[in-house]
Amino acid sequence: MDKSFYKNILVFAEQREGIIQPVALELLGKASELAALVHEKVIALLVGYNIASQAQLLIEYGADEVIVVDDICLKDYLTEPYTQAVSQALDTVKPGAVLFGATTIGRDLAPRLSARLKTGLTADCTGLEIDTETNNLLMTRPAFGGNLMATIICDEHRPQMSTVRPGVMRRAPRDASRKGTITPFAPQFNLSKSRVRLIETVRDDKGKIDITEAKILISGGRGIGTTDGFTKLYALAEAMGSKAEVSSSRAMVDAGLIDHARQVGQTGKTVRPDLYLACGISGAIQHLAGMEEADFIVAINKDKFAPIFQVADVGIVGDVHRILPLLIEKFKAHAVKP
Amino acid sequence: MNIVVCIKQVPDTTEIKINPATGTLIRDGVPSIMNPDDKGGLELALTLKDAFGAHVTVITMGPPQADSMLREAFAMGADRAILLTDRAFAGADTLATSHALAAALKKLPFDLIIAGRQAIDGDTAQVGPQIAELLDLPQITYVVDVQFDGKKTLTVKKETEEGYQLLSVDMPCLFTALASGYAARYMSVNGIVTAYDRQVEILTAADIQADPATLGLKGSPTRVKKSFTKGAKEAGELFEVDAETAADLIFSKLQEKFII
Numbered sequence: 001m002d003k004s005f006y007k008n009i010l011v012f013a014e015q016r017e018g019i020i021q022p023v024a025l026e027l028l029g030k031a032s033e034l035a036a037l038v039h040e041k042v043i044a045l046l047v048g049y050n051i052a053s054q055a056q057l058l059i060e061y062g063a064d065e066v067i068v069v070d071d072i073c074l075k076d077y078l079t080e081p082y083t084q085a086v087s088q089a090l091d092t093v094k095p096g097a098v099l100f101g102a103t104t105i106g107r108d109l110a111p112r113l114s115a116r117l118k119t120g121l122t123a124d125c126t127g128l129e130i131d132t133e134t135n136n137l138l139m140t141r142p143a144f145g146g147n148l149m150a151t152i153i154c155d156e157h158r159p160q161m162s163t164v165r166p167g168v169m170r171r172a173p174r175d176a177s178r179k180g181t182i183t184p185f186a187p188q189f190n191l192s193k194s195r196v197r198l199i200e201t202v203r204d205d206k207g208k209i210d211i212t213e214a215k216i217l218i219s220g221g222r223g224i225g226t227t228d229g230f231t232k233l234y235a236l237a238e239a240m241g242s243k244a245e246v247s248s249s250r251a252m253v254d255a256g257l258i259d260h261a262r263q264v265g266q267t268g269k270t271v272r273p274d275l276y277l278a279c280g281i282s283g284a285i286q287h288l289a290g291m292e293e294a295d296f297i298v299a300i301n302k303d304k305f306a307p308i309f310q311v312a313d314v315g316i317v318g319d320v321h322r323i324l325p326l327l328i329e330k331f332k333a334h335a336v337k338p
Numbered sequence: 339m340n341i342v343v344c345i346k347q348v349p350d351t352t353e354i355k356i357n358p359a360t361g362t363l364i365r366d367g368v369p370s371i372m373n374p375d376d377k378g379g380l381e382l383a384l385t386l387k388d389a390f391g392a393h394v395t396v397i398t399m400g401p402p403q404a405d406s407m408l409r410e411a412f413a414m415g416a417d418r419a420i421l422l423t424d425r426a427f428a429g430a431d432t433l434a435t436s437h438a439l440a441a442a443l444k445k446l447p448f449d450l451i452i453a454g455r456q457a458i459d460g461d462t463a464q465v466g467p468q469i470a471e472l473l474d475l476p477q478i479t480y481v482v483d484v485q486f487d488g489k490k491t492l493t494v495k496k497e498t499e500e501g502y503q504l505l506s507v508d509m510p511c512l513f514t515a516l517a518s519g520y521a522a523r524y525m526s527v528n529g530i531v532t533a534y535d536r537q538v539e540i541l542t543a544a545d546i547q548a549d550p551a552t553l554g555l556k557g558s559p560t561r562v563k564k565s566f567t568k569g570a571k572e573a574g575e576l577f578e579v580d581a582e583t584a585a586d587l588i589f590s591k592l593q594e595k596f597i598i
Contacts, residue, residue, distance in 0.1 A: 016500075079467075079477055104498045108479045111464035114433060115471035120559030121432065123462035138563065144459055145351030147363055150565040157559040195476040195511070199493070199504040216597070260518075261499075266461070275597045277588075286352070296595050297574075298588055304578065313574035314591050316584045326585035 003096075003135075006158035009035045010095035012086065013044040013058050013066075014105055016077070020054050022213070023101030023166040028062035030169040031099060034130045034137075041065060043095060047085050049075035052182070059180035062172050066182045067093065073189055076201065077105050080194040083112045088187040090117065095159050097137050099128075102163035110163050120154035122162040126270070127151075128169075137162065146266040146289035167212040167270040168293075209261050214245035216275045219264060219291070221249040223280020223301060223320055230257055232324040233279060239331035247271065249287050265290035279320045283308030339392040339509075341383040342446055343416070344439060344453040344469070345376035347400055347407040351458045362567065372407045375454025377522040379515035382484060383452055384415045384523065390486055393417050395446060399427055399438055409533040413525035419538045420446075426543040429555030432460075436468035437557055441548035442541055443473060449509040450492070455480060455516050466514035476511045482519030495519075 044063035100106035114121035127140030266286035276294035299312035456463035470477035483495035
């Protein structure tokens with residue numbers, strides 16, 4: 001294949017019910033960095049129904065061009081219509097690289113596309129760089145449950161595609177003065193191939209919690225142990241104000257003490273809060289993979305050899321059940337800065 | 339109803355440790371297990387078999403050692419087991435793996451194909467949707483519950499970030515299953531007793547008549563450029579103090595860092 005026909009970095013700008021998802025803005029931030037290195041453009045592909053008004057937002061976060069595919073059959077995400085829309089757009093635009101959020105939508109759509117386009121796809125990347133000589137993306141991702149990092153390339157096929165874990169890349173500051181072009185694109189749909197019917201979309205309570213957006217995470221592990229232990233974590237989060245949320249390690253989710261939506265780590269969420277307070281978390285590598293990028297990490301654990309102390313900025317060897325009530329009192333006594 | 343479940347034998351990644359001196363993976367003595375989401379998918383198939391009667395085939399692509407996992411599937415209740423094994427498959431990325439499995443699946447009768455969402459050694463979640471595309475089947479991923487009308491329509495609960503979706507689809511189709519949706523049954527005593535008397539069918543690249551250019555390393559658009567273990571972050575300060583001092587210390591550190 002002649003790779004020189006393929007240029008620019010395209011971001012699949014995931015939206016749900018017309019709302020651009022945070023990961024799309026994170027990907028625009030990363031795509032802008034990469035595109036600048038190879039003097040290419042950032043293109044956002046916005047797919048949905050009645051979503052054209054969101055295009056300007058994508059420009060303000062780094063897109064040079066937004067391609068809008070607006071059709072009623074794209075109102076809700078369904079694999080086949082979205083695959084048809086995106087594959088035809090990619091055939092026309094011929095980007096060198098395509099980035100998707102590693103969400104339940106991105107991870108359903110991107111592999112289907114990779115098989116249709118006969119190109120490579122790297123899943124759930126946590127690092128992206130670009131080789132400025134070959135324009136090959138260097139896609140780094142965890143394997144073996146986060147025990148090993150692998151850098152993957154797709155050097156003979158275009159476009160290079162990757163899904164990127166939400167919460168890992170940083171969005172650029174919004175710039176309302178940025179200018180870009182908005183281009184509509186109308187695919188040819190063959191809806192006889194769309195054989196999955198959506199009956200209903202149900203939001204339950206877990207949708208209200210987004211630990212990846214919290215500035216402060218109070219996180220509990222095995223050392224917290226019980227429902228009573230978690231009550232202390234919630235009390236501390238409340239005392240610390242609206243920026244604080246409660247999260248946990250996998251053990252507590254498996255034990256049924258807390259919802260999966262609050263799980264940090266390889267099989268949960270990747271978080272990078274300003275403060276991560278690890279309470280009774282020993283720090284299995286799968287957990288560390290999800291939180292070690294936090295700006296400031298405080299860990300409390302009884303075991304002075306717990307691996308969590310290897311990544312903590314401040315480590316306290318002690319009993320969380322005695323320290324937490326004292327901390328709660330301290331925070332209650334002090335107003336938290338807004 | 340014919341159901342084919344794609345399963346994979348994987349190292350139990352929760353048991354893998356890093357050698358702190360060399361920074362390399364210690365894989366010796368790490369047990370091989372049936373991938374948890376695949377086991378959930380097999381349980382889903384067996385649940386449908388119990389309720390409606392179905393013929394359940396398990397298929398895996400892997401080295402000859404995967405035989406033991408196929409015996410486990412027999413002992414759980416699978417009716418037929420196929421091992422897709424050939425040096426021509428070596429070095430396959432997800433797309434090349436999907437080409438091999440799709441070619442083998444074309445040789446089998448199926449109404450429903452089930453794969454686990456993702457394998458714990460790679461965590462890619464790509465093979466299921468790629469097989470569906472190569473076989474031109476509708477797909478539903480992240481499946482945690484399936485209801486069957488007894489004829490051809492399946493109503494499926496798909497887990498999402500915000501909650502779930504209810505979807506319906508007619509067979510033939512492909513699902514990827516989550517372990518959390520279907521807690522796997524234990525092997526039956528009779529199943530264990532007979533598992534080693536039963537025949538695991540072996541298929542090679544020649545048997546499945548796939549285009550050799552789509553298989554193995556040659557058929558893989560992606561390749562690993564390098565792999566490494568993450569360098570440890572510099573550890574911070576460690577304090578062994580009483581609870582009062584600890585609380586004071588945490589509070590003052592957070593003030594110092596302007597977090598509060």
